[in-house]
Structures are given as C-alpha cells and as structure tokens.
Amino acid sequence: MTTTTTNPMVSQPYLVREVVKETYNTFTLTLEPENGANGTLFQPGQFSMLWVFGVGELPISISGPPSQHDKLVYTVRSVGRATHALVSQDAGCSVGVRGPFGVGWPAEKAKGRDVIVVAGGIGLAPLRPLIYEILSSRDAYGRLVILYGARSPRDLLYRKELTAWARHRDTQVLVTVDYGGLAWRGHVGVVTTLFKYARLQPSRSTAMVCGPEIMMRFVARELEGHGLARKDIYLSMERNMKCAVGFCGHCQYGPHFICKDGPILPYEQLRPLLEKYEL
Amino acid sequence: METLERIIADHPFFAGLNPEFVALMVGCASNVVFKAGTYILKEGDPANTFYLIRAGKVAVEVVAPQHKPIIVSTLEVGELLGWSWLMPPFQWKFHARAVSDVRAIALDGKCLRTKCEENHDLGYEVLKRFAQIIEERLEATRLQLLDVYAVTR
C-alpha cells in the first residue's frame, strides 16, 4: 500500500534501515517508509507512536534532521519490554509508525534571539532536530548555548556531534555528568552547575529544555533566576500516552493534553502545575 | 599583570567587605600553582587555607576502600575551594585534586577565622557569603542524589 491513511490510529509500516548503538542501553533507529510511500514532514520536538508487531506501541520523539523527510530517526533508550523490542529490530524489519504528533519547539519565535538548549539524559534526543534546524539556518538566530547533563560519561549521547556543534560560530557547548569516575576530565555536577560558565544574554534569550521533570523544574528556576522571562522558557513534558490524538485522556496534565497541546509547553503555563504533587 | 590586591578586591566574595580587612587578607594571600594530578588538599588534613581558583579545573573527590576515587563535583575559574577551615574540627572532609594545571590564590583561613572570632561583624559578613556558596552546592548535591537520569521500571 502506498497511500497514507487519514486515520491517525492506524500504523504505517516503516522499514528499519539502520540501528546504531549510542551507549550501552541507547540505540538510534533510522526508518524509511515502505514501498516507496512518501515520507513525513515533522517539526522538531514532535513525536511518533512506534509499534512493534506483537509487542506494543510507544511514544518516541523524532531525533533526526527535519530537512530529511524520507527518513525518520529515533534515539531509543532500552528500559523495558517494548523499548527492548524496538532497539532489537534488525535492518530490514518493519516497525509501525503513527504520527507525527504534538506541538514542537517554537523555533520561529526564537528567530533573531539567542537560544539556550538545556538537555538532561535522553532529553537531548528531542532537542537534536532543533539544533540541526538552528545550525542549518545559523544566521537566523543569535548565540546558541547548549548545556547537556547526563548520569555518567558512558551515558552521554552524540559525543562526536557535540564536539562538532561547538565549532559553529557563536555556539557554546557545555557538558557535565552527575558521576565522573577517574578518567573523566570534564565537569562533574548537575546541569544547573553549568550556568555559571555559560555566556548568556538573558533578556534576548529563548530557552528550550528537555529532561527528567525534576531536572526541568530546577533548570527553569535557574533560567528565571538568570533573568529569562517565563514566556521565553519552553519545557517538553511527558505523560502516559495511548492514542496520541487527544481521545484516550491518559496524557492530561491539568487542562493540557500532552499529546496535542504539548509535549512542548511554555513555562508560563507550566509553572503553577509543576509544583502540584500528584497532578 | 593583575595584582593580588586587585583580584581579591574584585572577587564577588570580598565585595562590600571593610577595605581594611580586605587589605589584611591581601597581606595573607599568595599565588600558588598545582600541577595536573596533584592533590591540593586531602581528607583528614588540617584545614587552614582556602583557594580562589584563577585557572584550571579542580575535582572534589571521595576515596573509599575498593573504590576508585569518586568525583562529586568540579570547580573552575572564579570559584572558591574549601570551607572546612571555617568550622571545627577544621579538617578537610574531601580530597581536592588538580585535574589540569591549576593556578590559584591561597588565602589564610586560620588568620581569617581568628579575625572573625575577634570581630563578630566581620564574622557575620564572612559566614553570610559562605552560607550562600554552601547552599548552592547543597542544592546541586541534592539534585545529584536524586539520580534523575536513572532508569526506573
């Protein structure tokens, strides 16, 4: 079948082109639509629902270049049965894809301004398409500051790319880990400790943050402490997702459906919700 | 070339302090250099000096039996290393190792704490500044403890 269905609940078969090992538990899959079907355009920050035949379906952020619409790239951390099945696919196998879904990073709003990207752990994956977008239209944006924290050196993603990104004009990349070990010669400490080394111009900055919710809460507070307005800080939220189209009700966070009002939401709207226990 | 006096006077930690006192501190300060890999201070040693890092990176470490040393935090230019000289038992609780070559200003902690005992106004100002540093480090440490990136099932 080469036609795309309009029913967002139906999975389309995609061919696994390549599976690359990023770390001991994280892999990047490159998928292509089968049978010459058209690829999909997506916005950085959007996600797909990936289905492994006979196992289950998961929301995974797209983490490839938005300009490359004949391929869809996903970086997946193997943490359970379904993610393990996904990363165990061989090249040539098929994976079901629905999407893309959700509201992505507000790259347009950030044009002409400095962009501060703060990533924690696997949170760098949904931010990577945004970084590609900014670097490919470098002049449309001001300074680019990338702050990235992971658990330990062996959990760091995209190490070669991080080095390459730092070589772009007016681009600063700072990396830290929570636990360093002896061989690590870089920063040790949570990602908020990187702020003092970052060259920031807060009043003309837009921040895009993705990582564990606790980390995002502290980072947002730190950003505000440095002078960014709440409306210029964006977080990528996560909740239980089943349908991804706003019908199953599972992903609600206050009044927001994370699948269709998010996952990216402005801190201005999130601030009153983030501190509510068991919201 | 910047003088010690200028560096110390300009550092945020000393801002707002009595100029007389700042001059006193300058009097007890000296430039020091540590080669990469050497230990600036060691757990258990008497704590009488603190450092203002001017260049390089310092790792604060914990050593345990059967363990390689664990780095709990790194400090860089402009940061202060060491506060155990401020309170009894005036002993270092961690190791601090120069990760790269490190240039720093060593400040006489023993002298400073004696002055603080004599002059409580000064003592309050000094403790206020250190309290802020300790609070930041504590918050960061707690976040580290949470192990937010760990995989939970």
Place this chain on the structure above:
Amino acid sequence: MTTVAREPHSILQANQLEKLIEAVSRQGYEILGPTVRDGAIVYDRLESASGLPAGWTDQQQPGRYRLQRRDDQALFGYTVGPQSWKKYLHPATVQLWSAERQDSTFRILNNETLPKHPYAFLGVRACELAAIAIQDRVLLEDKYRDPIYEERRSRAFVIAVQCTQAAPTCFCASIGTGPKAQTGFDLALTELAGPGGHRFVVQTGSKRGAELLAELQTTPATDADWHEAEATVDRVAGQQVRSIDTADIKDLLYQNFEHPRWDNVAERCLSCANCTMVCPTCFCTTVEDVTDITGDHAERWRRWDSCYTQSFSYIHGGSVRASSKACYRQWMTHKLASWIDQFGTSGCVGCGRCITWCPVGIDITEEIRAIREGNNHGNP
C-alpha cells in the same frame, strides 16, 4: 408550514407508539431504548413497544437504585438508568484494526467494526442530549475526528422523551442542561396521562423527524395539550433538590488543589471507577495490542478506561496519581473545571448517575459545596 408563536405539535396516542417504532424500523434503523433487566432500566434493542418499561419507575439516592412499580402504565415514567447512549456511540470495546505478518513486514487490515444498521435512540433525556453534544465536541470537533464515533453519530436518529419527574439525584436545572430538551433531537415526546388520555405530545426537531411523523396517525395538539405538556416539564425543575453553583467554578477548583476536602473524600472513595462508567460524558479509553499464539496475527482494540485506575497515569516506574485522593480530585476537576478550558463547556450534565451509582454515595454536589465553603482563593 406556517410559523406560529409556538411550533406546531402533534398528538400521538400511547397505543400508537408501536407504529412509531415500526416506522423507524422500516427505515432501516436498529431501535435502542429503555427496558427492564437485572433490576434496572437499561438500554437495549427494542423489538416493539412491549419492551418498554411500562409502569416502572426508579428510586434513586446516593449509592442506591431500586425499581419500583408505578400506579399507572407510563412508558417513560423513570428518570435515568446506569447506562447512557455512549454505550452505542462510543462503544466500550471496539476493534480498531488488525494486522497480518508478511515475511519481515506486516499488512494492516482496516477492518473496523461497523454497526450493521444505523441506530435510532428512543427515550433520550435532556441531560443525555447535552451529554451527546458534549461528546460531539470532544470526539468530532477538536484537533482530530474519531471515525468510530462519527460513523455511529452521523446516522443516529434521536427521539427524545421529556422528563416528567426528577429523581432526588438530578441537578440538570442548576447546570442548565435540562429538564427540558430543546434541541439536538429528530423528535421529542412528552408523555401525558391527564384527562385527554394516555398520549404523547410530539415535537419535531428536524426534517427527517417531521417526515417520519408524517407517516403516523396524529392529531394536532390543542392549546390545552400543549399547556399540560409545558406544565409537566416545568414542574420537574422545581422537584430537583440538588444543585451545583457553577459561578467561577473553574477558578474555584484550580485554586483549591490542596483543599482539605480532598482528604475527606479520599477516606470514602474506593476508586471503583463506577462514576466514570456511568457518566455520559466520560470518554477516556485505552488501547490494547494483542496477538494470537502464532504471533502472526495482531489486533488493536480500544476499551473504556478510567482515570481511577493505577495504570492510567503510569510512567517511568510509578503512577503520577497513585492515591484515591489524587484520582478523585482529577476526575472532579476535569469534569467541572479543566473541561471548560479544553472544550468550552462544563463536562457535567447534572444527570446524577455518579451520585446514585457510587457504592459509598459520594455526592459531587456536596463535594463542590464543601470546597466552595472553604475556598482558599489560591493561597497556600
């Protein structure tokens, strides 16, 4: 048709209701309506008017529902049962698609389950019409359209029946969704049993409703008929003993997240999910992927779900809402407050089912009143 001060109504004799059912059936509809089963009035296929709960009424209190014999043979002399029309429009279990393995790939078979015949609903209350309109907004008029709901909704023939009595658990009047059905039906019936005899005043609400009515033997309603019908329905509002004050209810709930009343409710709530099952606007579902033993055939199913389950909010090794307190708060805040931000109206239609069918009799109207009384206005 000439326009008059009031719309022209017709009279259909009670013994002619059978003809209405036959006429609807002739047009190819499957007729669904109230019937007595298992000690309740539920919705099911109606073969004829004899399936209707003639002479039955319901006794409803918080946590209590009993059927009781009436002293007349009214066909619609009850209020509402445990079920609502979402049973048909938003079915509890439905297959979304199936797939077959084909070498290293798979093929999706778009074989959604379609009803054999379009549905005709007989006996839709005003609150239920409001609930259907609310679900229309959620499932058809937002970012995506649900084809399953659309298929069933677009062809449904709706015969409303005006309420002639309120249960103690009803509060549609305070919500503004009843007791009078004003719109959203093809035909609306008001059952009368006064001096004119057992009959129905029939109001048309659509072209096809009028066309169907034209096939039946009716007489024009007199002013007296019309007045009797109006008076009957007007009385119902006055019978309601419960109410919700909806003024600023959204801010009230948003600002009282830590109100001590939530702890109070938590001591009573069993998280049994009954309220979400009986509520006519609750729409949450879950998606289940299943395979057969060979592993070559997979199916995706959709089932009703409830925000009271532990799995509902489960991510990364834990449920975000793990306590009864958090679940009840989520349900009530969503229903009465967040729904307004999401869809422009309240999610509640005041039918009172959640009050009746809660095994411990938690009363949403009482809970909101308690919160209003201790309103913190957002202060800690």
